[in-house]
Amino acid sequence: MTVTKIGYARCSTDKQDLTAQRQALCALGVSEDLIYTDHGLTGTNRARPGLDQALAAVREGDVLVVPKLDRLARSVPDARAIADQLEKKGVKLALGMSIYDPTDPMGKMFFNILATFAEFEADLIRLRTKEGMAIARAKGKLRGKQPKLSEKRQKELARMYATGDYSISDLAEVFAVSRPTIYRTLHRTGAKISP
Structure with a gap:
């Protein structure tokens, strides 16, 4: 064999x-x-x-x-x-x-x-x-997943939403992100989301 x-x-x-x-x-x-x-x-x-x-x-x-x-x-x-x-x-x-x-x-x-x-x-x-x-996290080098929008753009998004002139879909199109990203951003900024 x-x-x-x-x-x-x-x-x-x-x-x-x-x-x-x-x-x-x-x-x-x-x-x-x-x-x-x-x-x-x-x-x-x-x-x-x-x-x-x-x-x-x-x-x-x-x-x-x-x-x-x-x-x-x-x-x-x-x-x-x-x-x-x-x-x-x-x-x-x-x-x-x-x-x-x-x-x-x-x-x-x-x-x-x-x-x-x-x-x-x-x-x-x-x-x-x-x-x-x-150690990296303690030194601020490992921050996890970063938001898709900068802090400035997040504030702008919240401001635009607060005017009532833009729907979630409108904002998703304007900022070129998904609807879930819009919801997360609004939640993160503390904006009141209307049903």
Whole structure:
């Protein structure tokens, strides 16, 4: 029986590139046409079409190859579920140059330790992101979504509405924004909105 190597690569954002992972998979013996990818999807998201295709492509005796475990999963339960799925199919998992044998107790333990570190790393990234956003918010650099109209234009809109000469639809057309934006602006300025 010939062993087929199926590759899987993933990057979290559209700004990242899969080239290095593809090259690593090819260097590990995976044919270019047997590499499945997910672009712009996080490892914490289990709904990944490329991963689903890779898991569907592997057969008993095959090897699923990923450059690093964090490309496959970012949580212990997810990594464990994928490993169990591979074990049921009789498929081995290669993490870079290391092959994980799900039937070997040492291999299982090593895999679980790596999965724990991948989850820990994902948690640290989330924590740093939250801390960074809190610092930016405190410095006034992160203000959330800004209104579509400047403060001056919001005041003008409220003034025009208060005259009673303009309907919500008229104002939406004059200011080139949607009706919901007009309502939000009037609400924000404290204007009384007539039914």
